[in-house]
Amino acid sequence: xxxxxxxxxxxxxCRFPHHLxxxxxxxxxxxxxxxxxxxxxxxxxxxxQVEYVSxxxxxxxxxxxxxxxxxxxxxVNVTPMVKKVFKITGFxxxxxxx
Amino acid sequence: MATSIxxxxxxxxxxxxxxxxxxxxxxxxxxxxxxxxxxxxxxxxVILSTVFGIISIYGTISGVEVLGAIINVRDLGPIVAGxxxxxxxxxxxxxxxxxxxxxxxxxxxxxxxxxxxLAGFLGGLINLANNRRFVGxxxxxxxxxxxxxxxxxxALLLDRPFxxxxxxxxxxxxxxxxxxxxxxxxxxxxIRNLENERKTQDERDNLLRDIERKNTELQIAAEIQRSFxxxxxxxxxxxxxxxxxxxxxxxGGDFFDVMPFEIVRxxxxxxxxxxxxxxxxxxxxxxxxxxxxxxxxxxxxxHKKPTDVIKDANNIISSDSKSGxxxxxxxxxxxxxSRTLTYVNAGHNPPLFFGAGNRxxxxxxxxxxxxxxxxxxxxxxxELSLEKDDIVILYTxxxxxxxxxxxxxxxxxxxxxxVGAGADLSAQDLMQKILDQISSFCGNQxxxxxxxxxxxxxx
Numbered sequence: 001x002x003x004x005x006x007x008x009x010x011x012x013x014c015r016f017p018h019h020l021x022x023x024x025x026x027x028x029x030x031x032x033x034x035x036x037x038x039x040x041x042x043x044x045x046x047x048x049q050v051e052y053v054s055x056x057x058x059x060x061x062x063x064x065x066x067x068x069x070x071x072x073x074x075x076v077n078v079t080p081m082v083k084k085v086f087k088i089t090g091f092x093x094x095x096x097x098x
Numbered sequence: 099m100a101t102s103i104x105x106x107x108x109x110x111x112x113x114x115x116x117x118x119x120x121x122x123x124x125x126x127x128x129x130x131x132x133x134x135x136x137x138x139x140x141x142x143x144v145i146l147s148t149v150f151g152i153i154s155i156y157g158t159i160s161g162v163e164v165l166g167a168i169i170n171v172r173d174l175g176p177i178v179a180g181x182x183x184x185x186x187x188x189x190x191x192x193x194x195x196x197x198x199x200x201x202x203x204x205x206x207x208x209x210x211x212x213x214x215x216l217a218g219f220l221g222g223l224i225n226l227a228n229n230r231r232f233v234g235x236x237x238x239x240x241x242x243x244x245x246x247x248x249x250x251x252x253a254l255l256l257d258r259p260f261x262x263x264x265x266x267x268x269x270x271x272x273x274x275x276x277x278x279x280x281x282x283x284x285x286x287x288x289i290r291n292l293e294n295e296r297k298t299q300d301e302r303d304n305l306l307r308d309i310e311r312k313n314t315e316l317q318i319a320a321e322i323q324r325s326f327x328x329x330x331x332x333x334x335x336x337x338x339x340x341x342x343x344x345x346x347x348x349x350g351g352d353f354f355d356v357m358p359f360e361i362v363r364x365x366x367x368x369x370x371x372x373x374x375x376x377x378x379x380x381x382x383x384x385x386x387x388x389x390x391x392x393x394x395x396x397x398x399x400x401h402k403k404p405t406d407v408i409k410d411a412n413n414i415i416s417s418d419s420k421s422g423x424x425x426x427x428x429x430x431x432x433x434x435x436s437r438t439l440t441y442v443n444a445g446h447n448p449p450l451f452f453g454a455g456n457r458x459x460x461x462x463x464x465x466x467x468x469x470x471x472x473x474x475x476x477x478x479x480x481e482l483s484l485e486k487d488d489i490v491i492l493y494t495x496x497x498x499x500x501x502x503x504x505x506x507x508x509x510x511x512x513x514x515x516x517v518g519a520g521a522d523l524s525a526q527d528l529m530q531k532i533l534d535q536i537s538s539f540c541g542n543q544x545x546x547x548x549x550x551x552x553x554x555x556x557x
Contacts, residue, residue, distance in 0.1 A: 022378075022379065029421075029422075055375075055377035055378065055424075058422075058424070059377050059421065059422035059423060061422075062422035063422040066422075087464070088426075088445065088446075088447065088463075088464055089424075089426060089445035089464075089467065089468045089471075090444065090464050090467030090468055090471075091445075091471065093466075093467050094471070094472050094475075
């Protein structure tokens with residue numbers, strides 16, 4: 001299973017699979033950046049299916065966050081376990097996480 | 099009539115098959131490698147001439163009668179001999195074939211024999227003109243066509259009576275051109291495959307050499323880097339400090355290891371403690387870690403307040419961070435006299451604090467975002483008083499995320515339990531106990547992440 005993309009209300013919604021270890025993330029970054037090539041609206045990462053994130057995924061979040069800007073990037077439907085990771089690393093102080 | 103065409107076709111196919119087998123065996127022999135290089139020893143020249151001469155004789159013997167003319171591939175041997183071995187080999191093979199043909203007689207004997215020798219000679223000239231390299235499939239086949247046309251012209255020129263010669267030529271030309279071209283095509287195709295094989299082998303040998311060299315360079319780098327590491331942990335008066343890193347061995351051997359912790363002697367009775375974890379694995383992560391360590395160490399020596407240290411370090415590291423790399427850092431300063439720990443936790447796993455007074459464990463939670471993630475990030479600090487027998491445990495997620503065969507993680511709770519139970523041990527013993535527990539928990543499951551642990555106990 002890999003990431004799925006959809007356009008909802010003109011926003012790019014990315015839905016991720018449940019185990020985002022380092023291996024799963026190797027091509028993910030390029031895939032997502034490819035979609036952002038000529039895209040100007042908001043980007044939403046939907047993590048409703050995600051139960052594990054590695055630092056590789058955090059790096060992808062960081063890259064996209066820096067590329068589209070704080071106002072246009074948000075992460076939604078985060079499970080408590082995943083939310084904890086964002087909290088510990090302090091990423092929740094910079095990014096919008098719900 | 100029909101049977102005779104079928105019969106003829108079968109015989110021709112048989113002939114072609116024999117040629118394929120001979121071509122394959124010949125080009126697989128080690129003598130033929132010299133042909134690819136363009137340097138033939140005398141012995142190889144003799145062998146090639148003989149073999150192609152025999153092929154020429156076979157060409158005559160296996161001739162098939164088609165519409166009153168004998169279709170044969172006598173010229174094939176000398177053609178390939180010349181194209182691969184040069185004029186001497188070509189002519190010699192041609193002579194062998196020609197002499198046999200002459201011995202059979204007939205009114206086309208002269209033209210056939212001369213054509214056979216010429217085929218070898220001209221092929222050899224082409225070989226010379228191409229720097230002793232084989233000319234490739236297309237040119238070889240075109241040459242074969244040319245040779246057979248030449249052969250037919252010679253027949254018209256020399257063979258008498260002219261009317262008989264004309265008859266032979268008119269019925270034999272096309273089949274002769276076809277048969278010899280096919281034969282040359284087969285040889286040329288097999289030779290081309292051989293050339294490709296050789297090229298692939300050379301490329302592979304080069305790649306293997308490159309890998310060998312790179313492995314050696316990595317080993318040397320690891321050696322040098324190991325020589326930088328202190329043999330003993332810097333101690334702080336009034337405290338016991340034990341620290342250890344167990345690297346996860348990647349497939350393929352040692353990588354450029356960088357220890358993710360530091361104990362830095364600062365000015366005026368203070369010691370800086372750093373534990374860090376970089377996002378990623380392998381050489382890029384190791385280099386990023388090396389960079390981060392140095393930047394933090396320099397800032398630690400320059401600034402008094404931990405918040406200033408991390409703030410400046412973060413700005414420098416962020417500007418160098420590409421592809422989203424960041425490092426989680428816990429930086430604390432132990433003041434020897436006041437026995438306080440002032441710390442910044444930039445995104446790192448919250449260290450455990452065991453208070454000897456109430457025997458309770460609390461966590462030193464984050465005071466800012468991981469280093470390298472955002473430029474101009476703000477950090478706050480916390481201060482902790484260290485009374486006698488208080489313990490601080492710093493660790494990386496290799497500890498809590500260590501997995502056993504059932505894919506269970508070691509987890510924070512187990513760590514809490516061990517610390518609670520082992521609080522009366524020395525720092526060294528407690529550290530060893532935790533490492534032993536992790537080891538027995540994981541069993542045979544290979545270690546997937548670096549395990550770093552530091553235990554500080556107030557004496």
